[in-house]
Amino acid sequence: MTTTHIAQPMNTSLLQRFIQFPVTRVVMGIVSFLLPFLLIQAAASKFTDDKLLVKVGQLIGACVAYACYHWYALKVEKRKTPELALSGFLGEFSLGFAVGGILVCMTVATIAFLGGFQIVGTSPWSVILIPLFTHLTVGLIEEMMLRGVFFRVVQQSLGSWLALLASAVLFGAMHLVNDNISALGFANITAAGLLLAAAFMVTGRLWLCVSMHAAWNFFQDGIFSAAVSGHEARHGLFISKISGPDWLTGGAFGIEGSAIAFGIIVTATISLLMIAKQRGRIVLPYWKRAA
Structure with missing residues (x-):
């Protein structure tokens, strides 16, 4: 390796x-x-x-x-600051936004196939602007804090695997104060922390994980009118009707509390970690480097 x-x-x-x-x-x-x-x-x-x-x-x-x-x-x-290097910025940001959006679309499509999600109307396109700016900002701030600073520093000391675990648990813990949090919701947010850290590992830059994070939230909120991490749902581009068991729909926490989302997030995380490993971006802990 x-x-x-x-x-x-x-x-x-x-x-x-x-x-x-x-x-x-x-x-x-x-x-x-x-x-x-x-x-x-x-x-x-x-x-x-x-x-x-x-x-x-x-x-x-x-x-x-x-x-x-x-x-x-x-x-x-x-x-x-290689984590802020602008080389490849446009491609990585665009790819991350596309991947984040696709993951949400896959989740919503699966829930809809199982009878838990239905589009019942549409809104003017302008409703997407506030969610778009909101979630771009959230992605920039949270990814800098959790991946650009915390994960990167811990990885340099304790290695990639412990840094992945620590940053993911911290990411999940930060959402414990959110309304309507559930055990499955906490598991999904923690898994999303692994996913975003894996995205950072793939490139060593923030742009991929920032845009994935932003798109993941934006497509839930601004496109599909779903609650994001327990926050109150508002009308997005597509007005939706969500019904069914909480394990399927995520309940009041939103689709981030769905078992469907968990499976999709874990699959995407494994895929990104395999790419990071192939690129030689696994960092050993300091005691193994010293040996």
């Missing part, structure tokens, strides 16, 4: 050793982009009451936050 080895810089100063400590890097990395995003988000909400403009402002805030993170990595961690 081909493996990826992470070279660790030789640090001579006590301050730099502190900065390079994994916990420090996780905390400082998250703060470096989350703080400017929250400030711009608050400013956007104060500037206008127009919901669409607020969402556009939040998306701009996420992009500015990425630039702040890049500056932090260069000036404080003294490293480049």
Whole structure:
């Protein structure tokens, strides 16, 4: 098996050793982009009451936050940011958005085939704009936090497999406070965490997992009018009627609480992990690298 080895810089100063400590890097990395995003988000909400403009402002805030993170990595961690490399950006982002949308369509189609989902009407196309901007922003922020910072740093120390497990459990735990959470919903969100981390492993860049995450949420919310992670459902492009047992439809948590979604997510995750392994992107834990 081909493996990826992470070279660790030789640090001579006590301050730099502190900065390079994994916990420090996780905390400082998250703060470096989350703080400017929250400030711009608050400013956007104060500037206008127009919901669409607020969402556009939040998306701009996420992009500015990425630039702040890049500056932090260069000036404080003294490293480049290959996770933000723009080479292949358009192709990876487009592919991820297509894959995320296809996974939702496969889930909805299977639930519909089993009698749990029906389209009963349509809405004007403009209803997709707010969900689109919303979920692009969510994808950018959550993927930077969980894959770009947490998973990447843990992987460099503990290796790919433990990083996959830790980041997926954290992703699932973050959704335990959501309304209507169920055991199957938690399992699905945790599995989705594995899927998104696997997408990050395939390229070593954020664009594939960001767009997969955004599309997964957007197609549920903006296209099929389904609840996303327990949040209240609203009218998307297709007005839907969902009925049937919770194991099939996901109940009030949305299709992310469906057994159908679980099977599709796990299958996609295994496929991406196989690609990552073929590309030699499995990182060994530090004790095996030392040996």
